[in-house]
Amino acid sequence: MHEESASNLPASLLARARQRGGDVALRHKRLGLWQERTWEQLLAEVQGLASGMREAGFVVGDSLVILSRPRPEALLASLAAQWLGGTAALLDPLAPAEEQLTLLRELEAGFVLAEGQEEVERVRQADSLPRLLFYADGRGLADAGVQSYARLAAQQPDSALSILAQGERPAFSFHRLDGEGQAQQQCLSHIELLGEAHGLIEQERLTAAEEALAARTFAASGQARYLLAPWLLAGFRLNFPESLATRDNDRRELGPTLVLGTHESYGRLYALAQQRLPLPGSLLRRWLDWALTAREGVLRYSFGYWLLLRPLRDVLGLSRTRVPLLVGEALPSEAQAFFAALGVAPRAWPETPRWQATRTLRPSIAAWPQGHEQPA
Template sequence: MNVQALTLPAWLAHQAGARAHAIALRHKTLGIWQAFSWTQLQQQVLRVAASLQASGFRPGQQLVILSRPRPEALIGALAAQWLGGVAALFDPLQETGAQGEVLRQLSVDFVLAEGLEEITRLRDWRLEPRWLVYADARGLVDELSRGGAVEYARLPAIGDMPVPMQAQAVDMAFVFYQLGADGLERQFFSHAQLLKEARPLVEQQGLSDQEQALAARAFAASGQARYLLAPWLLAGFVLNFPERLETRDQDRRELGPTLVLGTRETYGRLYARVLQRLPLPGTLHRRLLDWALQEGAGRLASGIGEVLIRRPLRDVLGVGRVRVALLAGPPLDERTQRFFAVLGVQVLGWPGREVLDESGRYSTERALGLSVAV
């Protein structure tokens, strides 16, 4: 690969050439997993890039993406980057007042929104982008569909005009915004930086095209771009999107991923689900469970605990096949840390700088060696 391979779109093109018909990503829709090959994914990226280019999108401009995790959001980000632009990710679940203020301070000309709620929010904020595409048409009525909004599925097919790749290694690939005490704060990540950070993760954890990853946490977080999207393009594994955030636990159990990325809130939520299912303290069943799950348990207790408790618990949580469990953001609290260690799931912190956590606030990641189980 040449020097242009130091960009995310170049790695997409590489995977499409090397592994054309292998599955790149899947998305659960109405209970059924839909798959895109690497070739199909690249064609979708070029389709969106052609539409952006025809609307005047130029290198250095931003595509605002206001969406939960779904393929269209990822495709839109790669399309903007293909044209030398930047993907500005916003989480629809964040507080709307601050988010609206941020967007009003930006030059919002190009927006990919998830659906009705996000389009309504944009119009409540009196934002009128020249290019507005929505991914989910459910609930949209004619009045909202008018005014320039176009359904993703109705974007024109790739025409005869070429869409040359314009991304450069030094270009910004993603930007994340928040309002701070001194005004609008920005956090940029270049293509070269993302790929440089991703390579040690791919190499040290032996990530390959055989992995199944689940993109279930907040999409508008830099940890997603740094520890999941960039490694996905480098290693060429399958990236899976749940049907909805509300179904992510069920979809995880069904999928059985080998690679997961979560925050303290993610792992804490899974731990809380287990606590809700445990027998009451003091009962015979609870005493047996505590005996089998105790740290430093003997061979008998450990064997019984693995067969009767730990393995079923891992399956219930959907981590029975997990080989690499990553933690982005602040460290786990002591109880959650101890639980996953006893459960047999090695949660690995990854060194880094500041990231947006799931609540939308900046937080500093703890630098943990990959050999440390937390």
Template sequence: MGTFTDTPDAVPASLPQWLQRQALEHGTDVALRHKHLGVWQERTWAQVVDEVRRLASALQARGFAAGETLTIISRPRPQALLAALAAQWLGGVASLFDPLEAAAEQVQRLTTLQPDFVLVEGVEDMLRLRSAQVAVRILVYLDKRGLSDSTPFAQASDYAALLAERPIDNGVPQGRLLQTAFVFYRGAGQAIEEQRVSHAELLQEGQRLVTREGLGRQEEALAARAFASGGQARYLLAPWLIAGFRLIFPENLATRDRDRRELGPTLVAGTRETYERLHRYALERLPAPGSGARRLVDWALAAQPGPLHRPVGDWLVRRPLRDVLGFSRTRAPLLVGDALPPNTQAFFQALGIRVRLWGDAAHWEAPTHLVHKTTDNWTGLQSRLA
């Protein structure tokens, strides 16, 4: 499965190789934290690399090989991330679907793509696959709740059962620098487009962010978007592997803001929608306009504060608001993708949170394999009509 050496002296040339480097050098350090049923659970770097190796071995035994794509449909969960790394460990590609995407559009896209290897969170996602008439070769699920004998895809495999299998090889990562690590899709039907991101691009952009922001092992970052975009992979996943900080997963999408407040991450890599949602959340909790308490808030958040504004305003208003939003310890508030509207940018600036824009200059194009499929179908139709 490759020639990468198990020594810290080798230069990692892919995401899985960086994972292996962290496990070799800092195996007992915490790599992941995840809240499950209200309790925070932890995985060390050694545990993470062991889980990735075991899953890669199980996938390989079922026919997954270099060049194959593992489609992942899941909310933000550590298992979804580790499955992506397992696919890349084998020289394959991971394709993550946005959990916030409308079901109808996702079904249309699945109908067009017809993926062979799929990992889903649970029954709801299986029903989407059935609606899309996807004939999967291998289907893995994370959550068994709601499964029954009548559930579609009776041949589906339990993620936990795959991990319990005995590995069949030495688990050396096969992915290479110029190979595609992730593929993302947008649109549906004949309008579908894809974005392919290589290990080289991810590592280059990730290292640039680590250097510019001075990121280190002490950081804690919240992963709330399931890495379903190129920007999230560049500016959160790659830096996590390169810098070796802790990546934190909320219990679910509904608890992400509460979990952020509880943890106070030092690194936030959010989208425009993330910051706009937090802006609205804060405004809904401010005193009514015209009240004395609201005048105090407006005074503390003035764009050009006077001598008393900073210490008094910070103590009475700005610091409590940062705590409410979960930014009490944040020193690297990053914006991935589109810029913020002026009012949202001004609000965070007034709180002393200087949001830095990291653009997502994605290149989208028509998927070549789908173009070939469409051409072949049209050629067959022409021959039948002739």
């Protein structure tokens, strides 16, 4: 059960650590092996990061700019910034280099988490001089001006460090350029995220037994709304693939019960399935088409399911999926019908980003609550 009293994301983490401290909360595949961390370990890591960031000068209202693909370090650094009353400002790591550079220059960020060498160099190219620049990739960088995430997180956590996050303040801010090159941002508050997470947990009956795969980039509001916040409230296990390139293999190995996808990600799985299907007109393809449309008769459906549909779900890594979620644009009718026939029809959840044009993207703007007028 989740606690109704938690009014912000770090408070939810603290509640899970007290309630389910020894349970595995997060796994990340590295060098082919799944590395596990418990709720207690996550709490200590976030507190260590928060202590190190505070020593570097991070205060209430500051933003931590994150330029990274999906990985635990990006998530836990976000929670550390929020613990200190700040905002995690997310840039799309797959956006064109010039867009990233423009946004980095506009933000003039004082605190930056960069994934590795390439991202660190991009921060430098933006002529940015952060007070704290640290990197997530554990392979290390020969650069005296950059700290490693591991070193920062290894600091002795200050258990007396109070949670400074406030429910109405933004937990995450997202940044992009529109078609005309105008900088835009959107913010999601702690209260908004937790409220939507409660709704998802209740409607989809999520429990601590779920296995979820965090394969989408963090720089998307749907991931914060329907994966990260529910994870903190329901206390299920969150899994990170080794890389975006290995996510399909990692999904097949994991067999997640909760899958969060978009028009693009489900479309990619649909295309992958089509490549694996027998050629049209062949005997096997006729059997499969028959199985995909079979719903009458227990014997007929059972035959189609165990002979054809179940193996196809295994190939896609959806063998155990019971909560397939879709955010954003709807799927084409043929793709939706295909997944429905497999028994994993994606259920649509709203993602209505409130992008706002900004004359400047200085971190202090992200600290203003939703609905409040920002300073000129």
